[in-house]
Amino acid sequence: MTRKPSMDEAVGLLEGELGSGQRALDDLVTEDLWLGFLRFGRRLFDVPNTPDVDGLLFQYGTHAFDGPPAFTLDLTRQFEISDSDGDHDQYVQVHCELKYELAPALEALGSFDSWFFHDAGDDLEVWAQGLTERAAWATIHRLKPTEVTVYQEQV
Incomplete structure (x- = not known):
């Protein structure tokens, strides 16, 4: 039986899938990164057998979080962390965040998310x-x- 990776391995595994073509991240187009994210998304992790503990999120929109407005596509994997009683404690999110120069065609897309x-x-x-x-x-x-930024955060 194959060992399922732990959530602690997620960032490294995502980076590996994104770079599996041996090209630098800044040489890739959106579709290349999406296909790498899907390879990562197909991996099953060692997580508790509870509802909604392991999810994928595809979301985009125009935002100005840490600088001038930019169109952002955020590909996220979210793991739920439970406390010792089995109750929700927090989420760990592993992001592949793609930013683009703002253009009218991108602004016109508005915002969208799907889980x-x-x-x-x-x-x-x-x-x-x-x-x-x-x-x-x-x-x-x-x-x-x-x-292109790959990072992990607790929310």
Whole structure:
């Protein structure tokens, strides 16, 4: 039986999937990064058997969190952490954040988010295909981000 990785290994595994083509992150277009994120998303982690403990989030919009406004695509994996009694304590999120120079076509996309949870009985490939069939995908899939950041945070 294959060992499932722990949540502590998630950032390194995501970085490995994103760089699996042996090209630097700043040489990749959105579609390359999305395919790497999906490879990462297909991995099953050693997590408790509780609802919504392991989810994927695809979200985009125009934001000015730490500088001038930029269009941001955030590909996130979220793990729920429970306390010793089994109650919710916090979430750990592993992000692949793609930022783009602001352009009218990107601003026109507005904002959007979609979740996938491994335990919900849905199919990851169907979820992913639905996202790439959205009109926004035609606008962003060949764009080269100005910045790609992979990081983990507790929320």
